[in-house]
Amino acid sequence: MSEPEGPLLRVRGLKKYFPIKGGVLGTVSGYVRAVDDVSFDLWPGKSLGLAGESGSGKTTLGRVILRALQPTAGQVLFRLDGRVLDLAQMTHQQLKPIRRHMQMIFQDPYSSLNPRMTVLDIVGEPLLLSGVKARRERERQVRDLLREVGLRPQYLRRYPHAFSGGQRQRIGIARALALRPRLIVADEPVSALDVSVRAQVLNLLQELQERFRLTYLLIAHDLSVLRHIADRVAVMYVGRLVESAATEALFTRPRHPYTEALLSAAPVLWGHEKDLFVSPTRPKPILLSGEVADPSDPPAGCPFHPRCRYAQDICHTSLPEFREIEPGHEVRCHLAEGLALQGMRD
Numbered sequence: 001m002s003e004p005e006g007p008l009l010r011v012r013g014l015k016k017y018f019p020i021k022g023g024v025l026g027t028v029s030g031y032v033r034a035v036d037d038v039s040f041d042l043w044p045g046k047s048l049g050l051a052g053e054s055g056s057g058k059t060t061l062g063r064v065i066l067r068a069l070q071p072t073a074g075q076v077l078f079r080l081d082g083r084v085l086d087l088a089q090m091t092h093q094q095l096k097p098i099r100r101h102m103q104m105i106f107q108d109p110y111s112s113l114n115p116r117m118t119v120l121d122i123v124g125e126p127l128l129l130s131g132v133k134a135r136r137e138r139e140r141q142v143r144d145l146l147r148e149v150g151l152r153p154q155y156l157r158r159y160p161h162a163f164s165g166g167q168r169q170r171i172g173i174a175r176a177l178a179l180r181p182r183l184i185v186a187d188e189p190v191s192a193l194d195v196s197v198r199a200q201v202l203n204l205l206q207e208l209q210e211r212f213r214l215t216y217l218l219i220a221h222d223l224s225v226l227r228h229i230a231d232r233v234a235v236m237y238v239g240r241l242v243e244s245a246a247t248e249a250l251f252t253r254p255r256h257p258y259t260e261a262l263l264s265a266a267p268v269l270w271g272h273e274k275d276l277f278v279s280p281t282r283p284k285p286i287l288l289s290g291e292v293a294d295p296s297d298p299p300a301g302c303p304f305h306p307r308c309r310y311a312q313d314i315c316h317t318s319l320p321e322f323r324e325i326e327p328g329h330e331v332r333c334h335l336a337e338g339l340a341l342q343g344m345r346d
Contacts, residue, residue: 006079007041008182008215009065014038014074014088016057016064020296032296034060036239038074039322044182047209047216049230049247051223051262055292057239058219062185065217066102067095078102078183100130103176107188109168113160119146119171120156126178145174148211150204166197170204177208185217190225202229223266223344227251235259238293238303241322245329252343255331257308260341261286302334310335 016035019028034057042048050058063069065076067087076087080101087095106112113122123145124138132138143153149170160168169189176184189205190198206229208214220226226233227247234244235258243256254260265285286309293303302308305315314334322332333339 005044006084007077008044008079009042009217010075010077010079010084011041011065012039012075012077014061014064014076015072016060016069017072030296033239033298034295035064035071036295038236038239038241040234040241040244042183042215042217044079044215045209045213046232047218047230049218049220049223049226049233050236051220051226051233052236053221053262053292055295056236057295058221058236059187061236062104062187062217062219066104066185068104080182100126100179101182103179103181103184105169105172105176105184105186105189108192109165109172110160112172113168115160118157118159122160122171123156123174123178126175130179141178142174145177148177148208149174164197165193166201169193169201173201173204173208177212180212181214183215183217185219187219188221189218191220191222198225205229223251223262227344235262238295238298240303240332241330242304242332243330245326249326249329250343254341254343255325255329255336255339256333257310257339257341258304260343261288263344264342266344302332310339 014035015037017031017033020030020032021027022029038061040048050061052058060069064071071088074088078085078087078098080098085098087098090098120139120142123142127138127141132141139156142156146153146156151167151170151174160171163171186205190201193201202225205216209216218226218230223233230247232244233247233250234241235256236242237258243250243254243259250259251263254263288307290307293299293306299306301317302315302320305311308315312335318334320332320334322330324330325336
């Protein structure tokens, strides 16, 4: 009997520090801790949503996992053909054959597409680099990819400026799918789109995941987007995970005050596709005082305590551990067991 399949991606103690240099000699005076000791597992065919305010380290974490940035420390363990590879320790040359299995969908569908290239060249470029030299074969595959993302094959000789935002994002998705990757990191894939188009693109991502058993790491600041597509949601604050749980558990019973505040600010959308509107019965959001902590000089104790309305003395002096308080529900808060926090309900 074969062993059960393990996580596709296993991140352990991952860190990314950016040096702060100053003076004539460029002496390092400190570090920006953009990603600080992050660990999680992502299983094949599943989706992990990563949420947090701007500056929390979400995008940096995604880029470090894909090795667009070199990690400072930690492991990025990627399961491929029965082997477990530590991407954090591999050279750029060693990573070349691995990159086809990891792709990214970018936030801005216009700036991520070369305006001087046609759809055929944009979507076909990964195929060309992977060895599909015959133009006719590339064109056939690109036509199939366009159909899969809901675009007409006749569009393949058009340029990006001829498309709407939603159509451009579909082109970006087709490009990411070209080599049939196992892992896709989607960085704010719908934040630049109109509300009426977001539902269509999210539905497309779900359909493609079911059809090709894709594994997603979805980065978003809008938790309501993650609720409809992610199996689990992890919340980041100042480079660290502060809560991680199954999606419905996190939305209905958050255990960290920061998650509660994010949920209170997320709009509840009613209706379908073009008829979406914000629920008029939504409670008032929790207004957090101050700004996100400086990752180059975080406050002592819990980094969230200057903005937390529940903070007590221990929060000012001691950094809480990231611990499991219920099966599958992890949180970084000293007071988690004693708080009754408000979740988001339909």
